[in-house]
Amino acid sequence: MQIFDLASADLEFVAEVEARSHQNIKTCYQCGNCTAGCPYTFAYDYSVSQIMRLIQTGQKEAVLKSRSLWLCGSCQSCTTRCPNKIDVALVMDVCRHMAREAGYATERAVKVFADSFLNSVERHGRAYELGLMVEYMARSGRVLTDVDLAPQALRRGKLPFKPHPIKGREQVARIFERFRQGGTNA
């Protein structure tokens, strides 16, 4: 088991999470309600209330490395039921942003899927499902993903072969471009 040195708490990290999420992490009293309701707990390495606790104690490394951040489905169960009205899902989101920025991706497939999706949007202005599948398979190396479903989906016309390009494609591409230049974080 990992042992934490509480004295080495990274208080800047705590402050950054609080600033970016506009949530007061100190109000979490570790009741576990978020964990109790989180449908993804079974897949997590740290349960969501443990993530909250690790943030409280300034354990930056442990938080940003956690696979849970990548598996959160943003289902809002935690946020809706937290007795202290903490927007827990938002905190998870913010930690995932920070993990991304710090170069962590402990659930690589999830990250690759998100990247492929956004690439697709950047390229076409809209998500082009078949294209994004292909990119995902190529980048993740999981070439057999959902091949079992392809025939069904194709037969039913659910996966058009061509993207639906839009006129404002460049406008959308510029959103991404400016985003990358600006280094916006929020």
Add this chain to the structure above:
Amino acid sequence: MRIGVFICHCGSNIAGTVDCPSVAATALTYPDVVFSTDTMYACSEPGQDAIIQAVKDKNLDGVVVASCTPRMHEPTFRRAVERAGLNRYMFEMANIREHVSWIGKIKEQNTVKASELVRMAVEKLRRNRPLVAKRFETVKRVLVIGGGVAGIQAALDCADGGQEVVMVEREQSIGGKMAKLDKTFPTVDCSSCVLGPKMVDIAQHPKITLYTCSEVESVGGYVGNFQVTIRKKATYVDWSKCTGCGLCVEKCPSRKHPDPFNENLCNAPSINIPFPQAIPKKAAINAASCIMLQKGKCGACAKVCPVKCIDFEMKDELVTVDVGAVVVATGYDLFDWHKYPQYGEGRYKDVITSLQYERLLSASGPTGGHIKRPSDGKEPKTVVFVQCVGSRDKSVGRPYCSGFCCMYTAKQAILTKDHVPDSQSYVFYMDIRSPGKGYDEFTRRAMEEYGAQYVRGRVSMIYPKGDKLIVRGADTLAGTQVEVPADLVVLAVGAESAKGAVQLGEKLRVAPDQYGFFVESHPKLKPVETNTAGVFLAGACQGPKDIPASVGQGSAAASKVLGLLSKKELESDPAVSRVNPARCVGCGKCILTCPFGAIKAVADRFGNPKAEVIDTVCQGCGICTVTCPQGAIQLEHFTDNQILAEVNALCPPKIFANFE
């Protein structure tokens, strides 16, 4: 005026950093000071004697003592000057110990400061006038509002102490929540066995008058002399004749309204006696469901009643009593757990409250003491308890701990095992709060001897699956999510202030806190007093409390009442506000501002409106004095002139400074 000044050394406490003789010498230069000296221990017997002697020898009519804080010895010295034959308000104190010698290191500065404080005291004293406390007789009777265990204890102690007691209870019977409980922690003795005899005592005590189905309509007057109007609600049964035989209850054909005594677990007839040990044991009709009162036909009860006491024409009645003191013991109510939609909002019949569970456990309850779950009457094998439902939860506006639910949950887990030996209980908790004699041992027993499985974490949702309820919670100690398929879920609902508490508080001028619990005078040192003289608190109306604490407070309130009424007469503090009718224009601003309702509107002999302070009600805060645009209402002993004199003593007005 002839003023004497005494500068205390307090051994070296003061003299160590203040030049006392020099302060005394300077004081002689102040106006009206005819005598000044320093003294070793002013409060000691020789010290006091010296003051008395000086008053007599020098013919003083005012005394200033510069010593410790007036919060300590002001009463001592007031008594001393009184013994010397002066009015006790012809005395002022300068605090040169706590505010000077103990906080300043430089003797010169301290000495100057001490001199100035003495000067302030002298200037104030020059404007003092003798004040005489009013004496008034008290009514030797006490009103107890609320007949739960706290009110019962207060009433019995007062009555045993020789005072008349009037008890007003909103429900049909006294007993409060405790009457609904099965057994009580930490001893697990039968609730009605311990409470029952006390309830009977209330009914039989010659000094106690009991009004149930009644509420306080209005309260006037002040400590020692309250006038209280009580509304006796129509019961449609003449209680002077009803013998409580119960024949009517058996015959009543209307049985559709939920039974509040059994927490709506079953229905009750429209004419009912809530439970076998009810006090008074009289029948009453629930007008809303009575067929006769709603539709004009039936009258089955009237036909069977052997003493003919049913009266469908009965109306509410108002009764007025004079009392000298009031004990408020209106208890608490339960949090409405429907505010948690994730627990089913009442869609799942087998999710019940802790108090409903007490009724299921109780031999006098709807199931005769057998635990049967509401949906299908089956005996539950897996019972899940959820603590802190509506407590310690900001999102539902209840951030406080209800104090007793941890303990009663442990009790209920124990009783569950007693009733159903092959059952398994689970308790979801956040923290266990068991600070009391034998309390923590009790909760440990629930776990160690009775095998209750305690799980640290809140419950996020409850949902049905087949005939089970899935309780999904967290086990934060294991760090993960847990699920329990339960047969019955018991919610440890928190306590909130009794319905109507805020309105009652307005009538009594007792402030509720933001959650509706009444505020005590001081959280540590005056726990049963309120800021309204003569009104006392007992039990859970002041904040969530278990039975031992409620009983303790009931007795404490009674001792305060007995202390108050044991005096033949009360003396009012004369440092109250006074209206100068010549300046008062009757604008009424002071009346609106006074937090104690101590000012009333009167008419002078020309019929002009004027304000008048009720000496006995005024607490001497002086809020009105600042409010009055005419300067017409002045707080005695702290008048504008007196305070401005102190200001001027510290900062002499410029105009005079220029011409002096």
Add this chain to the structure above:
Amino acid sequence: MPAQDIRELRIVGFLCNWCSYGGADTAGVGRFTQPTDLRIIRVPCSGRIDPLFIVRSLLNGADGVLVSGCHPRDCHYAEGNFYARRRLELLKRFLPVTGIDARRFEYTWVSASEGQRWQHVVTEFTHRIHELGPAPSFNPMSEVDWNALALQAAQGQGCPCHG
């Protein structure tokens, strides 16, 4: 403590009897050393403090005025400190209009047990006043207007302190 090494200034304190005066006592009992510039006037309740007293003190040449009462909700008289807070807050905004530097006036809440807090409050405020220096003296000719203003403040005309 530099405030003690230099010439004392004139600071007037108005303290309620139940909380803050007790807090000052507690500070004394704890021997929490403080600057000695402050002179305390005891009143029953912060609700008894008329803005007039403060204006008059400043007008008479006080370099600073410090008011302290019970914490909100802790008032011995139920709600006196709410009145006080309203009046004093308005006075604070009103002072600059009259030409008085509002920094010379402060109000705060200290309970009877908060001796340490009282020490802190006094020390901070005294330092502040020393930084501001002695109050400028007023032209006696304009004294009349000042008095009128003080009276207005006290009587609630032109100043909403009195409601």
Add this chain to the structure above:
Amino acid sequence: MLKIAYYPGCSGQGTSSEYDRSTRAVCRTLGLELVDVEDWSCCGSTPAHTVNHVLSAALSARNLAQVEGMGMDKVTTPCPSCLTNLRTAAHKMEDPAFRTKANALLDTPCKARVDAQSVLQVLSENIDPEFIQSKVVKPLTGIKIACYYGCIMNRPPELMRFDHHENPMAMDNLMAALGAEVVPFPLKVECCGASYGIPRGDIVARLSGKLLDAGRMLGADAFVTACPLCQMNLDLRQGQINDTLHENFRIPVFYYTQLLGYALGLDRAELGFEKLCVDPRLALGRIKQPAQAR
């Protein structure tokens, strides 16, 4: 006729084309004119807000700006995921500082005055249920259904402001009004596994499997959903779920608009039942013919 801007969402052109088509048909029949947002682009969906909130808001805001450009102040979408993004963007952009940041990424700045609502909300708040009932030609009598809302259509309540966050009833009421028997499905807002079908199919199998199991226990003939992702996870992936969990679920999963269209007697071609992966014919067969229903 009520006129409202319509944002179909990317999946409406692919995996959930039957949802898009049936939505348009139903709205037309009920007197709701949907005007497509001109040249709409992707809202960024979940991937965008998991990367960065400004980026996510900007992708949505481009579409809000398009709506503004059309001179309209309300947009509706069938997809809860798009809805969350549009609403979140509009909400966040009420903060001027955030708005400046997001607008800095856009060609055309967005004023963020557009309100986004789900088609379900628009239908249930603007169309009189009695009017719908009067239009019913084929009541759904005989079929037993479980309504599944998904996790984000009503949560968090402060943002979504529609129906109830633990026990939403809009679809239940609608389906009951059409004559269907609606089972009290307790997991209406539990997450189905969202967009993890591709990277983590095991998660979807477990979460969606739980839903299917609960529906089966209640004896539901079919599920009704209002979300392309939910529908896809429950329907398209039902086979994968069966394989992973060693189960044999065969529960068809409709879009509520399909059943609504069916009851309104719309042309089968517009409802796209043939696009469902789990064969719906058995379930549809339970619906009694109007004569039988009497």
